Amino acid sequence: MITIKFVPDPLIECDLKNVYYPSDDSYLLIDYFRKKINDDLFDGIKLEEIENVLDMGTGTGIIAIFFQILKSLYPKFNPKIYASDILEDSIICAKRNEILNKSKNKITYFQSDLFKSFPESLRSKFNIIVFNPPYLPSSPLIKENINKKGIDHSWEGGYKGIEILIVFLKELKRFLNYENAHFVYYISSSRSDIDELEKRIINVGYKNEKLEKIHIFFEDIILNRLQYIKD
């Protein structure tokens, strides 16, 4: 018999001003994962097959910590959890939040620009990668690289809002365990050039599925899932 368990949101605190505080996009991901796990499967993948999970651009650590909570509730779900961010403040904040959620040194953290500082030992290792990226088009000042502040990393996705995701896509295959069960989840916005992004995704060999969409003020926020389908 399959039992549905109550999975709480992680407790999150952060007073460091450069760090993205969880918002609708963060909870769109978490709520989807909460619905898609049971005693045997995560979004259709057998729990035992998931060995390594990465939360790219972890911010306060909310998604990585949520996966730690899932591990505590589902005995067959026992992957190693990794979290990374370009900002040192995010790593500091995520480590503090891990402790706030009664876990210590269970998550492995990297301060890294996308995958650039990841060790070679993690090559082809990740079954699940989650990225809630900066996905909005740059403001004119940031385009000229003037006045870019730490917090701009939370939202500024490049000229069309997709450039950081495109670099992520180029680096992704080296670290994805694409020959075994895998999914990559990411958030996109109707304010960015989604058509161009989807063309790029197909060109580099992935299938893109739009899983859920919410409308917030001036934009649709979309939860997408990628799977690698060809060499």
Ligand SMILES: C[S@@+](CC[C@H](N)C(=O)[O-])C[C@H]1O[C@@H](n2cnc3c(N)ncnc32)[C@H](O)[C@@H]1O
């Ligand atoms: C929209 S926030 C999401 C934070 C968190 N995952 C959440 O859902 O609440 C985007 C995060 O990506 C990080 N980020 C931006 N550019 C990055 C890069 N090149 N490499 C790694 N992290 C990056 C930002 O610092 C920020 O923490």
